[in-house]
Amino acid sequence: xxxxxxxxxxxxxxxxxxxxxxxxxxxxxxxxxxxxxxxxxxxxxxxxxxxxxxxxxxxxxxxxxxxxxxxxxxxxxxxxxxxx
Amino acid sequence: xxxxxxxxxxxxxxxxxxxxxxxxxxxxxxxxxxxxxxxxxxxxxxxxxxxxxxxxxxxxxxxxxxxxxxxxxxxxxxxxxxxxxxxxxxxxxxxxxxxxxxxxxxxxxxxxxxxxxxxxxxxxxxxxxxxxxxxxxxxxxxxxxxxxxxxxxxxxxxxxxxxxxxxxxxxxxxxxxxxxxxxxxxxxxxxxxxxxxxxxxxxxxxxxxxxxxxxxxxxxxxxxxxxxxxxxxxxxxxxxxxxxxxxxxxxxxxxxxxxxxxxxxxxxxxxxxxxxxxxxxxxxxxxxxxxxxxxxxxxxxxxxxxxxxxxxxxxxxxxxxxxxxxxxxxxxxxxxxxxxxxxxxxxxxxxxxxxxxxxxxxxxxxxxxxxxxxxxxxxxxxxxxxxxxxxxxxxxxxxxxxxxxxxxxxxxxxxxxxxxxxxxxxxxxxxxxxxxxxxxxxxxxxxxxxxxxxxxxxxxxxxxxx
Numbered sequence: 001x002x003x004x005x006x007x008x009x010x011x012x013x014x015x016x017x018x019x020x021x022x023x024x025x026x027x028x029x030x031x032x033x034x035x036x037x038x039x040x041x042x043x044x045x046x047x048x049x050x051x052x053x054x055x056x057x058x059x060x061x062x063x064x065x066x067x068x069x070x071x072x073x074x075x076x077x078x079x080x081x082x083x084x
Numbered sequence: 085x086x087x088x089x090x091x092x093x094x095x096x097x098x099x100x101x102x103x104x105x106x107x108x109x110x111x112x113x114x115x116x117x118x119x120x121x122x123x124x125x126x127x128x129x130x131x132x133x134x135x136x137x138x139x140x141x142x143x144x145x146x147x148x149x150x151x152x153x154x155x156x157x158x159x160x161x162x163x164x165x166x167x168x169x170x171x172x173x174x175x176x177x178x179x180x181x182x183x184x185x186x187x188x189x190x191x192x193x194x195x196x197x198x199x200x201x202x203x204x205x206x207x208x209x210x211x212x213x214x215x216x217x218x219x220x221x222x223x224x225x226x227x228x229x230x231x232x233x234x235x236x237x238x239x240x241x242x243x244x245x246x247x248x249x250x251x252x253x254x255x256x257x258x259x260x261x262x263x264x265x266x267x268x269x270x271x272x273x274x275x276x277x278x279x280x281x282x283x284x285x286x287x288x289x290x291x292x293x294x295x296x297x298x299x300x301x302x303x304x305x306x307x308x309x310x311x312x313x314x315x316x317x318x319x320x321x322x323x324x325x326x327x328x329x330x331x332x333x334x335x336x337x338x339x340x341x342x343x344x345x346x347x348x349x350x351x352x353x354x355x356x357x358x359x360x361x362x363x364x365x366x367x368x369x370x371x372x373x374x375x376x377x378x379x380x381x382x383x384x385x386x387x388x389x390x391x392x393x394x395x396x397x398x399x400x401x402x403x404x405x406x407x408x409x410x411x412x413x414x415x416x417x418x419x420x421x422x423x424x425x426x427x428x429x430x431x432x433x434x435x436x437x438x439x440x441x442x443x444x445x446x447x448x449x450x451x452x453x454x455x456x457x458x459x460x461x462x463x464x465x466x467x468x469x470x471x472x473x474x475x476x477x478x479x480x481x482x483x484x485x486x487x488x489x490x491x492x493x494x495x496x497x498x499x500x501x502x503x504x505x506x507x508x509x510x511x512x513x514x515x516x517x518x519x520x521x522x523x524x525x526x527x528x529x530x531x532x533x534x535x536x537x538x539x540x541x542x543x544x545x546x547x548x549x550x
Contacts, residue, residue, distance in 0.1 A: 036237075037232065037234040037235070037236065037237055038237040038294065038298055039297060039298060039301045039305075039306050039309060040237065040270070040293070040294035040295060040296070040297035040298025040299070040301065041232075041233075041236040041237040041240075041294045041297075041298075042232055042309070042313065043293075043294070043297040043301070043309065044289060044290075044293040044294045044297060045232050045233060045236065045318050045322075045326070046316060046318075047289075047293065048289055048318075048322060048326060049317070049318045049319060049322045052319070052321065052322040052325055053319070053322075
């Protein structure tokens with residue numbers, strides 16, 4: 001049971017990363033402007049876009065990592081709750 | 085106000101142009117922008133911003149009103165007229181900050197309605213009193229899913245970098261900005277920044293990286309990026325995050341030089357006793373009450389004491405001018421706190437803002453913009469006559485040219501302030517006497533009333549131009 005949950009979670013992550021990757025890199029957006037936005041500014045926004053995506057993905061991973069570390073405690077807590 | 089006809093400053097954006105007709109301000113909407121104009125209109129954003137006074141009020145009028153001159157325009161809108169057009173190089177630090185925050189606020193609110201701003205020009209912000217107001221209705225257009233913030237570079241050059249040079253180095257933006265009308269480039273700013281500043285996250289991502297990328301981008305890289313650019317996307321969440329973090333950052337910016345200046349304490353340290361001050365205020369107040377001017381220019385406005393007196397006496401709007409940054413900042417905060425229809429601006433009176441920009445017609449000089457009904461020049465003329473060697477006849481001629489009526493204060497050589505100014509220099513001002521001052525003034529204007537208002541012999545003179 002636990003194993004299937006883990007696989008489901010992993011699949012979910014892969015999907016999220018994939019969606020973000022696609023979102024950052026592949027959508028069509030014919031932006032237009034009469035001013036010159038400047039390549040420097042666009043490149044840093046591409047970078048920022050990637051970073052913000054990365055931070056969100058890392059945050060999700062971090063929750064998992066934290067869970068692994070907190071696992072023994074959370075088990076204890078669970079038992080405690082059950083005892084009650 | 086501006087000259088009649090096509091506004092020479094509105095050439096950049098093909099969306100439309102600005103026309104002045106009989107003192108009224110019109111904006112055309114060309115076919116290029118009509119779809120966006122209609123979309124923005126349908127979202128209700130404009131009414132929302134107008135209601136809160138964040139955007140200039142406008143109404144649609146019959147295009148025939150402008151005749152053949154605007155052939156091809158789909159719509160014509162008429163804008164509310166503003167009392168005075170000012171430029172970012174005349175704004176104080178808190179004014180530029182308020183304008184920046186308004187730009188970000190409008191950009192954020194627009195995004196929530198599927199709209200974005202096509203540029204980030206600081207000249208699209210004006211002031212009514214200390215309140216910034218957005219004036220370019222046609223910069224608002226449909227947001228395309230995933231598009232980049234195309235105004236980021238312009239925002240940094242015209243808002244952020246000028247604020248940073250003051251908040252990091254204590255250098256006021258005004259002179260630099262006036263020389264570089266498009267703002268302070270990130271490249272220039274990066275050249276000044278110490279390493280530890282360059283590496284702070286916000287400066288790194290908004291200033292340093294764009295400047296470095298811009299500089300290092302080879303022709304090949306630009307060509308390659310241009311190919312894939314259309315396929316790339318900035319997620320809306322990131323776009324919003326960039327705007328929100330800039331808003332947060334700019335809200336907390338303060339000038340680095342927070343000490344007192346010569347003039348910021350003037351209201352407490354000037355050479356008047358409180359009784360004398362009462363006389364001076366009464367004189368100004370009487371002048372305003374009898375003349376009933378609508379727009380007053382206050383030269384040497386300092387922290388806004390006499391602007392406040394004039395407003396109390398019934399003036400509708402006061403534009404103040406001073407060259408002391410601290411005094412301007414105090415004046416601006418005061419106008420905000422007391423909700424005064426008063427806008428204090430930076431001016432070095434010996435070098436007023438000129439006609440400049442494209443064809444020297446884009447940004448107007450002070451004289452052609454200031455159409456004041458009256459001026460106040462209190463404790464002002466000696467700074468030019470003695471401090472800057474401006475000959476009295478020329479000085480008075482300039483002052484009288486600014487408005488048909490006014491009050492000027494003459495500060496004699498016996499006054500401690502003038503004595504202080506002459507402490508370390510030869511007195512080459514044989515001409516600088518009350519008698520000469522009055523006779524020069526009389527050759528240009530009718531002197532209506534004078535009164536000595538201090539024990540040191542300072543005299544207020546009320547005049548009307550001949």
